[in-house]
Amino acid sequence: MPAHYLYLFFAxxxxxxxxxxxxxxxxxxRFWPSVIVVIGYGLSFWLMALAxxxxxxxxxxxxxxxxxxxxxxxxxxxxxxxxxxxxxxxxMALIILGILVIHLFSNSATH
Numbered sequence: 001m002p003a004h005y006l007y008l009f010f011a012x013x014x015x016x017x018x019x020x021x022x023x024x025x026x027x028x029x030r031f032w033p034s035v036i037v038v039i040g041y042g043l044s045f046w047l048m049a050l051a052x053x054x055x056x057x058x059x060x061x062x063x064x065x066x067x068x069x070x071x072x073x074x075x076x077x078x079x080x081x082x083x084x085x086x087x088x089x090x091x092m093a094l095i096i097l098g099i100l101v102i103h104l105f106s107n108s109a110t111h
Contacts, residue, residue, distance in 0.1 A: 004054045011047035012064055014040045016071040023080060059102060059109045066095040 018040025025033035044064075051060050070092045076082035084092075102109050 002054075004051045007047045007051040008055070008060060008063060011044045011051060012067045012071065014047065015044035015064065015068050016075065018044060019068070019072050020075050020079070023076075056108055059106070062102060063099055066099050070095055 018037050021033040021036035021040060024030065025037055028034045028037075048060060048064055073082075073084060073088070073092055077084055
């Protein structure tokens with residue numbers, strides 16, 4: 001796997017960790033989850049910047065934000081007991097489909 005995709009994958013992972021900690025921080029009233037938020041987002045943006053060395057910003061941001069939405073919704077469901085209705089699930093399926101279209105068919109995405 002090319003390095004820029006690894007950077008992007010770990011940017012998504014650390015953003016997801018940061019956002020999960022944001023929910024756990026109780027609006028920054030709990031210290032350790034708040035620290036994880038800052039570290040998670042900081043690492044995510046740094047890793048995303050590394051991916052931007054070889055990938056267009058629109059492609060990076062589409063993949064980063066799209067997969068982040070799907071991952072956070074999954075964590076919200078499994079960890080925080082938040083429910084998703086059918087339109088939400090269908091919308092996230094369309095997000096994943098869009099990312100696959102970008103990756104498989106776009107000449108803008110570097111492979």
